[in-house]
Amino acid sequence: xxIIVLVLYxxxxxxxGLLGRATAFGFLGHFLLALMFSPIFDVLILIxxxxxxxxxxxxxxxxxx
Numbered sequence: 001x002x003i004i005v006l007v008l009y010x011x012x013x014x015x016x017g018l019l020g021r022a023t024a025f026g027f028l029g030h031f032l033l034a035l036m037f038s039p040i041f042d043v044l045i046l047i048x049x050x051x052x053x054x055x056x057x058x059x060x061x062x063x064x065x
Contacts, residue, residue: 013042014031016043019046023049
């Protein structure tokens with residue numbers, strides 16, 4: 001039973017990392033943040049986190065055109 005919970009926790013952390021790929025922290029940053037604190041805490045950080053530099057440049061380019 002505890003191994004199943006641990007595997008589910010790591011999967012939840014990986015999902016947080018995947019959701020954070022386009023943010024300033026990136027996959028590894030969000031994965032480690034979720035692993036250290038909790039995936040729920042990381043989702044709150046994801047909501048408040050700004051997009052990566054590349055995404056911001058694309059947004060600027062689209063809004064200027």
